[in-house]
Amino acid sequence: EVQLVESGGGLVQPGGSLRLSCAASGFTFSSHSMNWVRLAPGKGLDWVSYISGGSSTIDYADSVKGRFAISRDNAKNSLYLQMNSLRDEDTAVYYCARVSRLPGNYGMDVWGQGTTVTVSS
Amino acid sequence: EIVLTQSPGTLSLSPGERATLSCRASQSVSSNYLAWYQQKPGQPPRLLIYGASSRATGIPDRFSGSGSGTDFTLTISRLEPEDFAVYYCQHYGSSLWTFGQGTKVEI
Numbered sequence: 001e002v003q004l005v006e007s008g009g010g011l012v013q014p015g016g017s018l019r020l021s022c023a024a025s026g027f028t029f030s031s032h033s034m035n036w037v038r039l040a041p042g043k044g045l046d047w048v049s050y051i052s053g054g055s056s057t058i059d060y061a062d063s064v065k066g067r068f069a070i071s072r073d074n075a076k077n078s079l080y081l082q083m084n085s086l087r088d089e090d091t092a093v094y095y096c097a098r099v100s101r102l103p104g105n106y107g108m109d110v111w112g113q114g115t116t117v118t119v120s121s
Numbered sequence: 122e123i124v125l126t127q128s129p130g131t132l133s134l135s136p137g138e139r140a141t142l143s144c145r146a147s148q149s150v151s152s153n154y155l156a157w158y159q160q161k162p163g164q165p166p167r168l169l170i171y172g173a174s175s176r177a178t179g180i181p182d183r184f185s186g187s188g189s190g191t192d193f194t195l196t197i198s199r200l201e202p203e204d205f206a207v208y209y210c211q212h213y214g215s216s217l218w219t220f221g222q223g224t225k226v227e228i
Contacts, residue, residue, distance in 0.1 A: 045166060045220040045223070047217075095165050097166075104172045105177075106153065106154050106172075112165060114165055
């Protein structure tokens with residue numbers, strides 16, 4: 001079964017750090033680009049970061065650039081998001097999502113259930 | 122930077138009715154890079170449409186997508202009870218990803 005499972009969320013004070021993980025199974029992880037996407041309370045979906053299959057291309061939303069770092073370990077079928085200098089507005093459910101490899105499909109076709117990050121003093 | 126604007130913000134309909142959701146891009150985009158998602162409370166998003174008009178695997182044919190340039194539409198031909206949810210359009214370009222703000226389809 002194709003699956004993504006996030007972990008590492010929790011309660012953190014403003015200015016603190018957190019590392020999210022996403023464990024992939026059921027597919028060839030290294031062949032897929034991956035994204036982190038978040039959903040803040042009462043808000044819409046917000047793209048956070050992208051990493052290509054071989055980690056050669058990485059990009060971030062302006063709101064997290066310089067504070068968050070995406071990485072992956074293809075040998076461990078795992079995706080990570082290191083979050084530093086956290087702010088109240090980073091409070092959200094964080095999802096990892098697989099980018100499809102079907103021809104012409106640039107959508108995110110597999111999603112994890114999400115992990116909740118709460119930034120509060 | 123592409124900005125996607127969805128309308129309406131909320132659509133109040135009944136089961137069996139037709140839903141038409143709009144997504145407008147701030148500049149012309151390739152249809153190849155336009156997708157639609159459905160999200161229900163407490164669940165992750167689900168890919169419905171990619172390439173503006175192609176249904177993802179397992180998506181019922183009552184869902185259809187159309188459009189080009191700056192104007193895109195998601196149509197649900199006959200609403201089923203399980204279709205009441207929030208719908209997002211999304212654009213991909215040069216490793217940057219953008220979502221619209223969402224349209225809530227409610228009973």
